[in-house]
Amino acid sequence: EPEVTQTPSHQVTQxxxxxxLRCVPISNHLYFYWYRQILGQKVEFLVSFYNNExxxxxxxxxxxxxxxxxxxxxxxxxxxxxxxxxSAMYFCASRPGQGIDIQYFGAGTRLSVL
Amino acid sequence: xxxxxxLDSQVPVFxxxxxxxxxxxxxxxxxxxxxxxxxxxxxLQLLLKYLSGSTLVKGINGFEAEFNxxxxxxxxxxxxxxxxxxxxxxxxxxxxxxxxKLTFGGGTRVLVKP
Numbered sequence: 001e002p003e004v005t006q007t008p009s010h011q012v013t014q015x016x017x018x019x020x021l022r023c024v025p026i027s028n029h030l031y032f033y034w035y036r037q038i039l040g041q042k043v044e045f046l047v048s049f050y051n052n053e054x055x056x057x058x059x060x061x062x063x064x065x066x067x068x069x070x071x072x073x074x075x076x077x078x079x080x081x082x083x084x085x086x087s088a089m090y091f092c093a094s095r096p097g098q099g100i101d102i103q104y105f106g107a108g109t110r111l112s113v114l
Numbered sequence: 115x116x117x118x119x120x121l122d123s124q125v126p127v128f129x130x131x132x133x134x135x136x137x138x139x140x141x142x143x144x145x146x147x148x149x150x151x152x153x154x155x156x157x158l159q160l161l162l163k164y165l166s167g168s169t170l171v172k173g174i175n176g177f178e179a180e181f182n183x184x185x186x187x188x189x190x191x192x193x194x195x196x197x198x199x200x201x202x203x204x205x206x207x208x209x210x211x212x213x214x215k216l217t218f219g220g221g222t223r224v225l226v227k228p
Contacts (some may be wrong), residue, residue: 035218
């Protein structure tokens with residue numbers, strides 16, 4: 001069964017460093033998402049991406065964050081200068097398209113900012 | 115803004131006993147409702163969904179949920195749990211008037227005891 005793949009499973013970085021979290025959505029899906037879950041808190045929406053542009057973003061998704069679909073298969077989340085409070089589990093999700101309203105999630109990348 | 119409440123953060127239950135996980139969302143004219151399950155060290159897996167039609171929906175692994183519009187609830191039930199049902203369960207809502215994002219509840223950790 002097709003699945004959303006995220007790498008790495010765990011990323012450790014120093015405060016102020018840039019990180020890129022990678023996701024390979026399910027082939028032929030058209031909508032892509034990033035969510036995060038800070039330890040002990042709810043899963044929160046960050047951003048959605050469709051037709052090579054951001055379709056929606058939350059207030060969390062400030063100028064430190066960016067997303068890209070560089071090659072038609074990968075979907076990346078970049079954090080330019082990480083802060084301690086960016087430590088969280090980051091989930092990527094993809095959705096087939098109009099009329100199929102199910103988001104399929106990856107296993108997540110745990111980001112630890114030291 | 116949409117909000118989702120899962121009243122129980124943890125539910126211990128004996129094997130073969132029934133379980134109900136409660137989910138309430140803030141009022142909205144039109145919503146899609148989902149339950150996801152997260153097994154240890156895995157991603158979010160869709161258990162079941164309500165998009166339209168019958169208010170009683172059946173999902174994988176013997177779970178079912180009932181959409182109650184008047185009470186803005188979408189409680190999840192299973193008549194007889196197994197040890198393998200030990201996991202964290204998340205209720206999620208997509209408010210059709212507020213874009214594509216999912217709003218998650220805080221999760222309920224189910225611990226099935228032998």
